[in-house]
Every structure is written in structure tokens, then in C-alpha cells.
Amino acid sequence: MKSARSDDDLNDIGILFDLDGTLVDTAGDLVAATNHVLAHDGLPTLAVEHGRHMAGVSAKTMIDAAFRAAGRSLSAEDMPSRLERFLDYYTAHIDAHSALFPDARTTIEALKRCGAKLAVCTNKREALAIDLLERLHVVDMFETIVGGDTAMRPKPDPAPALLCLERLQVSNAVFIGDSDTDLCTAKAAALPFIAADFGYGPLDKLGPDAVTFSHYSALPSLINNAMGA
The missing domain is CATH 1.10.150 (DNA polymerase; domain 1)
Structure with a gap:
């Protein structure tokens, strides 16, 4: 039986975030x-x-x-x-209206303090993703950023997620996203998936046992449950 990790123990756990509709409202x-x-x-x-x-x-x-x-x-x-x-x-005009979703920044900071290794896994071009995150002053919070033109194939192929894992040097990770594309990527990479239900979707392929969140304040405990030892 799995036991949940303590809230301050995410050492060597990878957390892969989609960008548009998950981390940032673009x-x-x-x-x-x-x-x-x-x-x-x-x-x-x-x-x-x-x-x-x-x-x-x-x-x-x-x-x-x-x-x-x-x-x-x-x-x-x-x-x-x-x-x-x-x-x-x-x-x-990449950051004229775009902003991090409420409490995303403080949640990311908390996850890093708990020892998690963070990545962005997006289909946005890598250079654009880096530029946007730099302008929002969070680019340094992520160990790696993998764009749609970084890996051999974009999501929903597992290649971008697997490249994130390779760069983070982790074997245990969770994928956070807002769409069926993200869900299929996570499944193909054999990663647990947590869905942001406030994003752009669609999320038509979620099963009855899907894990979702409506606000970033709920995310750390969901990650702990998903990555229970």
C-alpha cells in the first residue's frame, strides 16, 4: 500500500508543467x-x-x-x-496580456523548496517559451524547458516528456497539464497526470478517477498523493 510523502519531501521528484493554459494564461x-x-x-x-x-x-x-x-x-x-x-x-507582444495563473508562482517556489525538480514541457517553440518565462521572471525556477521544436516530435508523442526526465535526471515524475494532448503525453511516457481544469482543454479523455485541480494552492498535496512512496 502506498503511503503519501510528507509535504516537504519531494527530493528527486520531477514535475513537468505544460505552459499555455496550465502555468500561464496566454x-x-x-x-x-x-x-x-x-x-x-x-x-x-x-x-x-x-x-x-x-x-x-x-x-x-x-x-x-x-x-x-x-x-x-x-x-x-x-x-x-x-x-x-x-x-x-x-x-x-508575447507578454502584453499574459500572466501566471493565480498562486502559480508561490506554488512553484514551494515545490522547489521541497526538493522537486521542475520542467516545462510545451508545444510552444522553445525560444518563445523561454522568452515568455523570462519576461514573467520565473525562467530560473525550471531546470529545463522543452518546446515543440526541441524533441524529435511534439506532444502527444512522449518524446518531449522523456527528454524532460532525461535532463532532470529523475525516474519518478508527474505531468501537470490542461488538455487531452497533455493527458496522452503523460500516458505514453508512463507518468501520472494531474489536470488543470481552468485551462483551455479539451479534457474529454479524463477517466472517472482523474485527478484535477481548480487552484494552484491545491496542487502540492495532489502531487504528494500521486507520488506516494
Whole structure:
């Protein structure tokens, strides 16, 4: 029978965080970049609340979905110029509206004090992820940051998560995410999964025994339970 670790004992435990919708609320800036592309094509823009559910996917998927919502389909030939326009705008305005979710910073600090090794495992390009975390003054809290272009394949392939484990030099870890992509990544890497139910989703594949949290203050105890000795 497993016994939970004490709250101050997370030595040599890896904690892998998704970025968009899990650690940082980036929807405002991602929607703004998408709207910049839409406006350039003379199309109606998205309200943040309507574009929020698109924010957890790749830039290409987000652009494609936004164009479809505006009644226009993009061909394969149309996408590169729109993607470049999106990335140029997003890179220049990456932290205009983005912020850590409430109490994420204090929770991360507490986990580090307990001896945990922290990583970011995201499908955002690595350089953009590092830039965003630097601007939010938390980049130094993570031992490694693995982006969608870092490993051989992006999530939901297990390669990014496995690379995080290799870099952290841990065998025991937990994955924190907000979507089915994160859930499938965790399963493929044989890691327990804790779902942030306030993110962008979807989380349609969660089972009846899924572990979820609605506020970062609840996360440390859930991690301790998941990593019980």
C-alpha cells in the first residue's frame, strides 16, 4: 500500500508543467496575434472569450480554426505567410496580456523548496517559451524547458516528456497539464497526470478517477498523493 510523502519531501521528484493554459494564461496574446492575421485579410476578429478554447493548440491550428470561424478556408499555400505574420506579432507582444495563473508562482517556489525538480514541457517553440518565462521572471525556477521544436516530435508523442526526465535526471515524475494532448503525453511516457481544469482543454479523455485541480494552492498535496512512496 502506498503511503503519501510528507509535504516537504519531494527530493528527486520531477514535475513537468505544460505552459499555455496550465502555468500561464496566454489566451489574450494568442488571440491578439490571431486577430492581427485576420484583420490583415479583412476578416472579422475574435473576442478573447471565443478564441480562448483555441489557445491550447498549435499556431497553425489556431489560425486555421479562426479562418474557418470567419467563413474562409486556408490552403496549404496560404498558411506560411499567415503563420509568419502571426509569429512576428506574437513575438513582439508575447507578454502584453499574459500572466501566471493565480498562486502559480508561490506554488512553484514551494515545490522547489521541497526538493522537486521542475520542467516545462510545451508545444510552444522553445525560444518563445523561454522568452515568455523570462519576461514573467520565473525562467530560473525550471531546470529545463522543452518546446515543440526541441524533441524529435511534439506532444502527444512522449518524446518531449522523456527528454524532460532525461535532463532532470529523475525516474519518478508527474505531468501537470490542461488538455487531452497533455493527458496522452503523460500516458505514453508512463507518468501520472494531474489536470488543470481552468485551462483551455479539451479534457474529454479524463477517466472517472482523474485527478484535477481548480487552484494552484491545491496542487502540492495532489502531487504528494500521486507520488506516494
